[in-house]
Amino acid sequence: MKLNFKNSIFFLGIIGLFSSFEGHQxxxxxxxxxxxxxxxxxxxxxxxxxxxxxxxxxxxxxxxxxxxxxxxxxxxxxxxxxxxxxxxxxxxxxxxxxxxxxxxxxxxxxxxxxxxxxxAALTTYARFVPERIDDFAWENDKVAFRTYGPEAQRLVDERKEGGTLSSGIDIWLKKVNYSIIDSWYTKNVTAAGYYHIDHGEGYDPYHVGYSRGTGGTGIWEKDSLYTSKNFQKYKVIAKGPLRTVFELEYPAWSKYGVKEVKRISLDLGSNFSKFENKISSVSKIPNYTLGITLHQEKGKVSIDAKKGVFRHWEPMDDSYVGEGIVMDPKTVKKAFDYHSKAVDQSQILIVTEPKNSTLVYYAGFVWLKSGQVNSVEEWDALLEKQAQLVQSPLSVEIH
CATH class of the missing domain: 2.60.40.1180 (Golgi alpha-mannosidase II)
Known part of the structure; x- marks a missing residue:
């Protein structure tokens, strides 16, 4: 069949029209x-x-x-x-x-x-911090956290100044709902120790040391807690107005050759970081244990293994801080507050049995001066609420 010029133009036009429909979302x-x-x-x-x-x-x-x-x-x-x-x-x-x-x-x-x-008026945020050796820090409008990297470990291993040897989770106390990580670290470069002093936005008075801080991990065996050293690799998955997600990788540790990849996320408006820890080992581990430091044992402890809720409420300077872990109670083998004369070893210990080599839990805190709670009872209520949110997520249907 022959097509004249006009027919050809019309035919190509029809193809283009359908192509534009296909490209339209x-x-x-x-x-x-x-x-x-x-x-x-x-x-x-x-x-x-x-x-x-x-x-x-x-x-x-x-x-x-x-x-x-x-x-x-x-x-x-x-x-x-x-x-x-x-x-x-x-x-x-x-x-x-x-x-x-x-x-x-x-x-x-x-x-x-x-x-x-x-x-977005508010945001979540996370980043690697080379100007403070090699911290990794994350925050939202309510809370901020940090932990420590390989260079900080190397300095300790080589007995040099400035290092930190810990896989514990540090917490930074905020009074404000905007991001403070960049500001505090920048000011700390010119005024060492800046973020350890409250200049009106909050500060970091929390001591981690060799403890688990709020939500660090280990293996409990023969009345001793064995732990990894600092993270060795990091990967930022997302940081944005509603959720920050990143991964921290820890090299093999303990006689079991345990390796951990911790995917941590923090939602806007939440006091709790979500941990999704993938665990592998050369030989079977007896347990996987979470901890909350008790510092000088001046705080109040509440353990509810049946609900998967674990709370610490302690005086800190002229105020109070509440730390907590919430998780599926089916993964908990036992939990107790362990008291030790050794430095940084008095802790709430939650001994767990991960499912499919993965353990999911929520670790967070509240500071009385933030105005988010006014008492330990309100912190307990917030922990109870978090437990219910975990057990009963919002149902979503698309129609």
Whole structure:
């Protein structure tokens, strides 16, 4: 068959039209979120699995995806690429769901609405800190943490000044909801010890030493706790307005040849870092133990292994700090407060049996001067609430 010039132009136009339709992204889905607990869940982070949901399978540019609430208000969102393959795996946003209720959100694409995308007033954050030897620090609007790297270990091993030998988790006490990590470290360069003094934003009075700090790990055997040295490698997975995710890798330690890769995440609005620790070993380990330091044993301890809630409340300078760990009680073998005359060895110890060589737990704290709680009873209530959140996550359906 012969095609004249006009027909050829028309035919090519039809092909181009269909091509433009194929390139256009179309998405408009309802996200039904259910809260099955008896208290309101305000500002909780919701995760949409982009790879498991068919609604997102045809998308090519996830940056255009928006989320709005029932009032039509656009929400701050964050995309997570958990395996760093260049394609997002999760879409995050904050939900507000009353007790025992369902709320509908909408996920959609609209080029004009995308221009109105809101910017985040607050954020989460994490980074490697070479200017303080090689700390790794992370924070959100409520809390901040840090731990120590290979250079700090090398200095101790070689008996040089300035090093820190510890795989414990340090905590930084904040009064403010904005990021302080960069500021405190920068000022510490010119005024050594800057962040150990409260200049109005908070400070770091917390001693870790050889203890587990708040949420460090080890192996409990024959009345002794064996622990790793400092992390040797790190990998930042994500840092953004709603969630920070990173990994710390620890080389083989103990006679069992234990290796740990700790994937740690921190959500906006939470007092608790989530730890997902993958454990491997040359030979079977007897247990995997978590700890919270008791410092000078002047605090109050509460252990509830049946609920998986472990609390310490201690005086610190002219105020109080509450530390805690929350986890699935099915993984707990036993827990107790261990008292020792050895430096940094009095601790709450939680002896666990990980499932599939992975242990998940939440470690966090609160400072009385932050205004987040006003008493140990309120800290207990916050720990109890966290335990319920872990056991009963928000139900998410896409329609």
């Amino acid at each position: 179309n998405l408009d889905k309802k996200i039904i979120i259910e809260n099955k607990l008896g208290f309101d869940r305000i500002g909780e982070i919701v995760s949409i699995d982009l790879k498991k949901s068919k609604a997102f399978s045809s998308l090519k540019n996830y940056d255009d995806v928006l989320v709005k609430n029932e009032k039509g208000e656009l929400l701050v969102t964050q995309l997570l690429d958990n395996d760093l393959d260049g394609t997002p795996d999760e879409l995050l946003f904050q939900a507000a769901v009353p007790a025992l209720s369902k709320v509908i959100y909408t996920v959609f694409i609209d080029a004009k609405e995308a221009l109105k995308r809101p910017t």
